[in-house]
Amino acid sequence: MEHFEIQNLTFSYPTAKGKPSLQNINLTIGQGEYVVLCGKSGSGKTTLLRHLKPVLTPHGKRSGEIRFLGTPIEAVNQRDQAAKIGFVMQNPDDQIVTDKVWHELAFGLESLGCDQKTMRARVAEMACYFGIQDWFHREVAELSGGQKQLLNLASIMAMRPEVLILDEPTSQLDPIAASDFLNTVRKINAELGTTVVITEHRLEDIFPYADHAVVMDGGRVIADDMPHKIGKLLHEQRNDMFAAMPTPVRVFYEAGGEGKCPLTVRDGRNWLNSIFPEAPRVSALPAQLPDEEVKDPALSLKELWFRYEKDSPDILRGVSAQIPRGSLYAVVGGNGAGKSTVLKNICGICRPYRGKIKVFGKPIEKYKSAELFRNCLAMLPQDPKSLFVKKTVREELEEMSRDTGKIQETAELCQITPLLDSHPYDLSGGEQQRAALAKVLLTEPKLLLLDEPTKGIDSFFKETFAAILSQLKNRGVTIVMVSHDVEFCARYADLVSMFFDGQILTTDTPRRFFSANSFYTTAANRMSRCVFQNAVTAEDVVGLCRQNMEG
Amino acid sequence: MSAALPGNAMGSDAFSGCHPAVNFVFFLGAIGFGVVILHPAYLLAGAVGAAAYYLLLHGKKGWKMIFGLFPLFLVLTAINPLLNTQGQTIFFRVFGRPYTAEALLYGAMIAGIFVVTLLWFGCYHAVMTSDKFTSLFGNWALSLMLVMVLRLIPNLLRKARQIAGARRSVGRGAGEQNGNREKLTEGMTVLSVLISWALEGGVGTADSMRSRGYGVAKRTSFQIYRMTPLDRGLLAVILFLAAAVLATAITGGASAVFIPAFSIAPISGLHALGFAAYCCYLLIPTVLHIKEAIQWSISRSRI
Numbered sequence: 052m053e054h055f056e057i058q059n060l061t062f063s064y065p066t067a068k069g070k071p072s073l074q075n076i077n078l079t080i081g082q083g084e085y086v087v088l089c090g091k092s093g094s095g096k097t098t099l100l101r102h103l104k105p106v107l108t109p110h111g112k113r114s115g116e117i118r119f120l121g122t123p124i125e126a127v128n129q130r131d132q133a134a135k136i137g138f139v140m141q142n143p144d145d146q147i148v149t150d151k152v153w154h155e156l157a158f159g160l161e162s163l164g165c166d167q168k169t170m171r172a173r174v175a176e177m178a179c180y181f182g183i184q185d186w187f188h189r190e191v192a193e194l195s196g197g198q199k200q201l202l203n204l205a206s207i208m209a210m211r212p213e214v215l216i217l218d219e220p221t222s223q224l225d226p227i228a229a230s231d232f233l234n235t236v237r238k239i240n241a242e243l244g245t246t247v248v249i250t251e252h253r254l255e256d257i258f259p260y261a262d263h264a265v266v267m268d269g270g271r272v273i274a275d276d277m278p279h280k281i282g283k284l285l286h287e288q289r290n291d292m293f294a295a296m297p298t299p300v301r302v303f304y305e306a307g308g309e310g311k312c313p314l315t316v317r318d319g320r321n322w323l324n325s326i327f328p329e330a331p332r333v334s335a336l337p338a339q340l341p342d343e344e345v346k347d348p349a350l351s352l353k354e355l356w357f358r359y360e361k362d363s364p365d366i367l368r369g370v371s372a373q374i375p376r377g378s379l380y381a382v383v384g385g386n387g388a389g390k391s392t393v394l395k396n397i398c399g400i401c402r403p404y405r406g407k408i409k410v411f412g413k414p415i416e417k418y419k420s421a422e423l424f425r426n427c428l429a430m431l432p433q434d435p436k437s438l439f440v441k442k443t444v445r446e447e448l449e450e451m452s453r454d455t456g457k458i459q460e461t462a463e464l465c466q467i468t469p470l471l472d473s474h475p476y477d478l479s480g481g482e483q484q485r486a487a488l489a490k491v492l493l494t495e496p497k498l499l500l501l502d503e504p505t506k507g508i509d510s511f512f513k514e515t516f517a518a519i520l521s522q523l524k525n526r527g528v529t530i531v532m533v534s535h536d537v538e539f540c541a542r543y544a545d546l547v548s549m550f551f552d553g554q555i556l557t558t559d560t561p562r563r564f565f566s567a568n569s570f571y572t573t574a575a576n577r578m579s580r581c582v583f584q585n586a587v588t589a590e591d592v593v594g595l596c597r598q599n600m601e602g
Numbered sequence: 603m604s605a606a607l608p609g610n611a612m613g614s615d616a617f618s619g620c621h622p623a624v625n626f627v628f629f630l631g632a633i634g635f636g637v638v639i640l641h642p643a644y645l646l647a648g649a650v651g652a653a654a655y656y657l658l659l660h661g662k663k664g665w666k667m668i669f670g671l672f673p674l675f676l677v678l679t680a681i682n683p684l685l686n687t688q689g690q691t692i693f694f695r696v697f698g699r700p701y702t703a704e705a706l707l708y709g710a711m712i713a714g715i716f717v718v719t720l721l722w723f724g725c726y727h728a729v730m731t732s733d734k735f736t737s738l739f740g741n742w743a744l745s746l747m748l749v750m751v752l753r754l755i756p757n758l759l760r761k762a763r764q765i766a767g768a769r770r771s772v773g774r775g776a777g778e779q780n781g782n783r784e785k786l787t788e789g790m791t792v793l794s795v796l797i798s799w800a801l802e803g804g805v806g807t808a809d810s811m812r813s814r815g816y817g818v819a820k821r822t823s824f825q826i827y828r829m830t831p832l833d834r835g836l837l838a839v840i841l842f843l844a845a846a847v848l849a850t851a852i853t854g855g856a857s858a859v860f861i862p863a864f865s866i867a868p869i870s871g872l873h874a875l876g877f878a879a880y881c882c883y884l885l886i887p888t889v890l891h892i893k894e895a896i897q898w899s900i901s902r903s904r905i
Contacts, residue, residue: 106812133815145806150753151733157824164819242681396769424773437768
């Protein structure tokens with residue numbers, strides 16, 4: 052029997068004035084399947100997922116039918132739907148109810164009224180399966196984001212659900228934690244046969260393993276097929292979602308490949324090898340050398356040393372960098388390495404105990420706070436929400452500037468004009484990011500600091516965001532960005548630095564930087580390095596393929 | 603001992619590893635007797651017991667606290683005769699009011715009780731962590747609420763810092779050069795955001811609770827602490843000693859009157875046994891701690 056059968060589901064929110072959020076959805080999800088749901092933000096993915104669990108289903112006008120194991124889903128009793136349908140949400144923090152790891156693991160079982168013996172066995176089992184034993188007695192507050200989300204997953208698995216629904220579970224995690232999390236989900240699907248329905252922006256980690264992929268757009272299902280066929284469909288339709296496909300898929304179709312589409316880097320590599328059995332005519336892209344010496348840098352850091360407390364270890368251990376004016380400078384590196392701390396030091400939230408920071412040639416101590424943050428320096432924090440303090444986006448912008456003309460212009464630049472009267476909390480992640488950016492830009496900074504600007508944003512919004520950054524660059528704004536997003540840095544940055552062990556180790560132009568690495572590099576580079584040199588983005592690889600094929 | 607050994611400044615502590623019920627009953631007795639019994643010998647025993655255990659729990663930092671309590675003790679002692687002028691032995695007069703030995707000693711007793719209670723609470727805080735407390739009274743709906751509030755407070759503080767940092771890095775927010783008025787407005791702004799943030803997070807938490815079956819059945823509570831035979835034995839000893847102290851106190855063996863004249867019950871005969879029981883009672887955590895330390899050093903020396 053199928054786990055879920057959705058027939059002609061149409062749904063509209065009461066506030067939407069008749070515009071349905073879901074239209075004529077027909078979908079079947081079989082037992083033990085791994086289903087990926089993809090689509091732009093606002094395409095109705097979350098609304099659809101929430102229909103699969105009655106307690107979370109939003110209020111509104113609905114028609115059509117959803118059956119869970121043959122019974123209409125409204126008729127499934129409370130206990131069964133709590134235990135059998137597990138739901139993991141986006142924000143790792145909000146989902147946690149209690150203050151201790153062990154208590155959180157037991158929460159669902161406590162709610163179901165399990166006896167001590169069963170609870171003990173199940174909690175122990177889950178702690179072992181998820182590798183939680185070592186932090187079993189810890190406070191939840193001490194955990195990292197990745198650990199918190201893993202705990203959420205484990206506490207749901209303790210109830211032994213038959214279906215696991217995950218709504219962008221890794222959008223708040225760094226790539227390594229995200230990849231770990233998604234591997235665990237895959238392991239659950241493969242080893243326990245639990246049905247998995249997941250929405251994700253990070254398709255590279257899940258697309259190859261999915262049984263089928265469902266693409267949504269504007270509340271409709273526009274494609275529902277095996278993953279390797281989805282790319283072709285989207286490419287033919289020239290759909291925006293094509294940009295979200297894993298790199299091998301994009302390269303394959305853009306370069307006009309034929310046959311079975313490669314989904315993983317390995318398959319992509321094999322495919323490239325098969326079309327270029329001999330070394331191709333044009334095998335390398337030109338790679339610019341970075342300037343030896345930066346004249347008149349926008350920002351110069353010299354031997355910064357910093358620690359949070361007197362007895363704590365040093366976070367920054369001699370950070371030095373020269374950032375040329377008008378460039379987009381990206382700092383990449385591991386999690387918790389101290390990249391964000393560098394930014395905090397630059398904008399004066401923390402003070403280094405040794406070293407010099409010069410902003411536009413002037414030592415930072417010489418600036419008065421008002422002078423520094425007006426027309427000079429501003430930072431977009433990692434969580435854009437922490438900048439919002441008003442009821443509408445318009446009021447947010449008015450807090451920063453009284454000049455309505457300027458507000459209009461900035462709103463236009465950041466493409467938030469239609470959102471001006473919304474509450475900032477009602478916006479999607481990408482929209483919040485742009486609203487926060489608009490707020491920051493109203494201080495008219497010449498040096499803009501960005502902390503993980505692409506976290507939790509889908510690939511479509513990333514392109515919009517990159518376009519805004521390049522406009523700013525044209526106006527002469529210098530941008531320093533700290534990021535985990537290797538693909539984004541490779542495509543848009545002018546200079547990339549590696550941060551490790553409290554220092555900036557190497558700095559180079561993206562092509563030279565990423566093609567010198569073999570692990571810490573983009574999927575396009577890993578896939579193409581057997582044939583091409585210096586190709587770091589999908590566009591690079593496609594360009595080279597075309598050049599060689601034409602000739 | 604039960605499964606959990608919560609960490610404290612000195613690493614593992616045997617008494618902290620006991621079942622929360624044992625911990626709770628002990629502190630109830632220690633603090634309860636300490637406040638009710640007004641007898642110098644009992645107070646002295648209490649001070650020794652509390653200080654010894656406090657030092658074992660907090661290590662070197664414990665001395666700081668104990669030395670810090672001395673001035674408090676002296677000040678409280680000296681103040682009492684100024685307010686209370688009763689008593690027979692007059693030392694001198696302050697603004698015409700008698701400053702008496704009885705009132706001074708009574709003040710010392712009250713100050714002593716205050717200081718000893720503070721020390722016991724210091725120990726209580728280190729031993730009875732919030733999860734132990736809620737696991738003891740875990741069947742109340744209130745206890746889940748308590749757990750959630752305990753989680754909310756540090757979360758809000760962290761977010762407040764995050765918001766303040768974010769605002770400072772765009773040149774808003776209160777800096778050193780701002781006046782009090784700006785600081786106040788800024789504080790209100792941050793507070794109002796925190797409330798909306800908490801409400802929004804609350805919606806997520808409520809969803810998460812409902813999706814994990816909250817309210818579906820009568821809740822049970824997962825007991826992470828197991829009552830071992832040792833815990834039961836210890837509980838029996840605690841209750842027996844407490845009963846002995848209680849019997850002594852009821853029969854007047856621990857009574858003391860300071861004002862208007864001294865009348866302190868002598869510690870003799872059966873009542874001496876009651877006092878001995880009190881001493882034993884207070885030393886339970888200290889003895890357990892030392893016993894374990896010795897056991898460890900012996901087993902280590904055998905390796």
